[in-house]
Amino acid sequence: MSADLFTAPDYFQVDDLLSDEHKLVRDSCRAWVKKEVTPIIEEYAQKAEFPAHLVKGLADLGAFGPTIPQKYGGGGMDYISYGLMMQELERGDSGVRSTASVQGSLVMFPIHEFGTEEQKMKFLPKLASGEILGCFGLTEPDHGSDPAGLTSNIVDKGNHYLLNGAKMWITNANLADVSVVWAKDENGDIRGLLVEKGMEGFTAPEMHGKWSLRASATGELVFDNVKIPKENLFPDIKGLKGPLSCLNSARYGIAWGAVGAAMDCYDSSLRYAKERIQFGKPIASFQLIQKKLAEMITEITKAQLLAWRLGTLKNEGKATPQQVSMAKRNNVEIAVDIARQARQIHGAMGITDEYSIMRHMANLESVMTYEGTHDVHLLITGMDITGINAFS
Amino acid sequence: MNVLICIAKVPDTTTKITFTENNTQFNTERVQWVINPLDEFALTRAIEIKEALGGTITVMNVGLADTEPLIRKAFAIGADEGIRINAEPTDCYFVATQIAHYAKEGNYDYIFAGRETTDYEGAQVGGIVAEIMGIPFIAGVPKFDYDGTTATMEREIEGGKEVISVNPPFLASIQEGVTEPRIPSMRGIMSARTKPLTVVEPVDAGSFVKIKSYELPPSKGECKYVEADNAEELINLLHTEAKVI
Numbered sequence: 001m002s003a004d005l006f007t008a009p010d011y012f013q014v015d016d017l018l019s020d021e022h023k024l025v026r027d028s029c030r031a032w033v034k035k036e037v038t039p040i041i042e043e044y045a046q047k048a049e050f051p052a053h054l055v056k057g058l059a060d061l062g063a064f065g066p067t068i069p070q071k072y073g074g075g076g077m078d079y080i081s082y083g084l085m086m087q088e089l090e091r092g093d094s095g096v097r098s099t100a101s102v103q104g105s106l107v108m109f110p111i112h113e114f115g116t117e118e119q120k121m122k123f124l125p126k127l128a129s130g131e132i133l134g135c136f137g138l139t140e141p142d143h144g145s146d147p148a149g150l151t152s153n154i155v156d157k158g159n160h161y162l163l164n165g166a167k168m169w170i171t172n173a174n175l176a177d178v179s180v181v182w183a184k185d186e187n188g189d190i191r192g193l194l195v196e197k198g199m200e201g202f203t204a205p206e207m208h209g210k211w212s213l214r215a216s217a218t219g220e221l222v223f224d225n226v227k228i229p230k231e232n233l234f235p236d237i238k239g240l241k242g243p244l245s246c247l248n249s250a251r252y253g254i255a256w257g258a259v260g261a262a263m264d265c266y267d268s269s270l271r272y273a274k275e276r277i278q279f280g281k282p283i284a285s286f287q288l289i290q291k292k293l294a295e296m297i298t299e300i301t302k303a304q305l306l307a308w309r310l311g312t313l314k315n316e317g318k319a320t321p322q323q324v325s326m327a328k329r330n331n332v333e334i335a336v337d338i339a340r341q342a343r344q345i346h347g348a349m350g351i352t353d354e355y356s357i358m359r360h361m362a363n364l365e366s367v368m369t370y371e372g373t374h375d376v377h378l379l380i381t382g383m384d385i386t387g388i389n390a391f392s
Numbered sequence: 393m394n395v396l397i398c399i400a401k402v403p404d405t406t407t408k409i410t411f412t413e414n415n416t417q418f419n420t421e422r423v424q425w426v427i428n429p430l431d432e433f434a435l436t437r438a439i440e441i442k443e444a445l446g447g448t449i450t451v452m453n454v455g456l457a458d459t460e461p462l463i464r465k466a467f468a469i470g471a472d473e474g475i476r477i478n479a480e481p482t483d484c485y486f487v488a489t490q491i492a493h494y495a496k497e498g499n500y501d502y503i504f505a506g507r508e509t510t511d512y513e514g515a516q517v518g519g520i521v522a523e524i525m526g527i528p529f530i531a532g533v534p535k536f537d538y539d540g541t542t543a544t545m546e547r548e549i550e551g552g553k554e555v556i557s558v559n560p561p562f563l564a565s566i567q568e569g570v571t572e573p574r575i576p577s578m579r580g581i582m583s584a585r586t587k588p589l590t591v592v593e594p595v596d597a598g599s600f601v602k603i604k605s606y607e608l609p610p611s612k613g614e615c616k617y618v619e620a621d622n623a624e625e626l627i628n629l630l631h632t633e634a635k636v637i
Contacts (some may be wrong), residue, residue, distance in 0.1 A: 020582060062577045062578025
């Protein structure tokens with residue numbers, strides 16, 4: 001891959017909306033990505049291998065649980081800082097951002113929100129330091145957009161619970177030391193529990209054959225009469241609001257992350273278009289190239305402002321899940337479109353690993369579907385504005 | 393062990409340089425400011441030594457309030473406290489006089505400055521500070537070690553290098569090679585919020601140098617290609633256009 005010459009676009013001076021601390025967070029993550037991610041990511045994506053050595057670096061940087069209180073090893077930072085971190089990580093690669101999202105929003109967040117003090121002290125500091133990795137088990141082979149229908153279940157056996165079922169499409173499944181798993185109890189209520197690596201009857205095979213998020217590990221969680229100690233259950237949270245609140249936090253990060261991937265595609269396209277000579281002049285001189293570039297920067301600017309406003313609402317405790325859905329959906333969609341346009345601008349070079357374009361494009365196809373599909377997020381907006389549920 | 397690091401604010405090295413006021417003022421519009429990279433090397437080396445030996449690292453800057461984000465960045469990297477001398481840094485003598493005045497009060501074991509700033513490249517502040525303070529000055533140090541009593545440094549000299557040892561107090565101006573800069577962690581950024589930053593007022597000092605005007609280097613002309621077997625045309629172009637033969 002070529003040298004990382006990334007320069008972030010800021011057409012509407014969005015930087016002026018950020019504090020000096022936010023900019024330091026953003027610039028530090030950007031420097032880390034340039035130093036640690038860019039030089040190796042194409043190779044790992046080509047090999048379809050998770051760059052496990054980045055885990056310690058992500059932890060040292062503070063990418064695991066930046067909004068979790070420092071008492072538990074987190075960063076104690078605000079949501080704009082968190083968003084900017086996700087933007088920069090995904091500027092490098094959606095898979096790297098996914099690792100941070102899962103660890104922070106889908107594992108540390110529920111343990112912090114729903115866990116007992118003992119669970120928090122046992123797991124959060126080690127998750128923050130990268131000593132252990134976590135994963136989040138909600139999706140099942142037959143229940144993706146319909147999580148309420150999940151069939152994984154626990155039965156109270158007196159001094160423990162017996163867990164059965166299977167989860168699919170789980171980021172970091174095969175690497176995780178602790179899995180946050182959602183299963184129904186005997187009353188049909190969805191409950192959250194912590195399944196630890198090595199528990200008898202628990203396996204986590206890696207899935208292969210992905211054309212997307214190739215530098216991220218994906219797997220299954222299979223539970224065959226796994227005995228779960230009672231102290232591993234989240235005591236109070238029942239129902240879908242538990243897992244959905246986790247997804248809401250992760251989707252927020254995606255809304256920012258997608259902007260990062262889009263920025264990378266745009267920045268590369270702008271540079272390429274000014275350097276690539278055809279018909280005796282840079283291709284940036286041609287109207288159809290300028291149209292693509294102008295539309296890219298317009299959509300990136302809108303997405304930046306949407307993410308920033310969502311972040312300020314989240315800091316004030318006022319962001320609704322529906323607003324998060326809109327931002328996730330919009331920003332991923334524009335990022336996918338920008339990646340496709342960027343591929344055209346780069347011509348044949350756009351399909352090679354000399355440039356990040358095709359990797360971003362393929363990654364974003366997953367991002368479009370995970371954490372609530374593109375269509376489901378649209379229906380969430382539809383339901384919010386009409387008051388009518390169109391899911392069923 | 394008390395260590396002082398002098399840090400300066402410079403434009404990021406990718407900044408497009410332009411001037412205003414008939415080429416008499418540097419145009420600071422939309423410029424991204426950074427800690428002078430050589431100062432950051434110095435700071436990072438001092439942090440590494442502190443991690444081994446303990447101590448306190450103070451950063452000092454002569455600048456107005458807009459330099460405080462850079463002092464906070466120094467905190468995020470690992471400095472313990474900061475002093476900002478509240479004045480526009482006009483010339484090397486003025487800056488050095490301010491630093492020397494306040495450095496005398498600090499009882500520092502040693503002082504680091506970058507060999508030069510990457511904007512004006514004066515390379516004078518460190519030497520003037522040392523002179524005013526009456527302490528040894530070691531210029532352009534790419535390798536620095538300190539055992540708590542004696543500092544050992546290497547300097548590049550014509551055709552080789554010299555190894556020198558100095559006992560505190562002293563001032564060394566640091567250059568590339570001394571270590572790799574550190575990326576601030578989120579934990580460091582959060583801890584920077586509460587580290588003490590003291591603002592002090594400047595002392596009287598002369599300012600002897602005034603910049604009359606700036607000029608950019610001539611832009612690179614288009615590259616002309618001459619066929620390999622056409623030496624005659626090459627000679628002609630070198631003679632008539634480039635006028636070098």
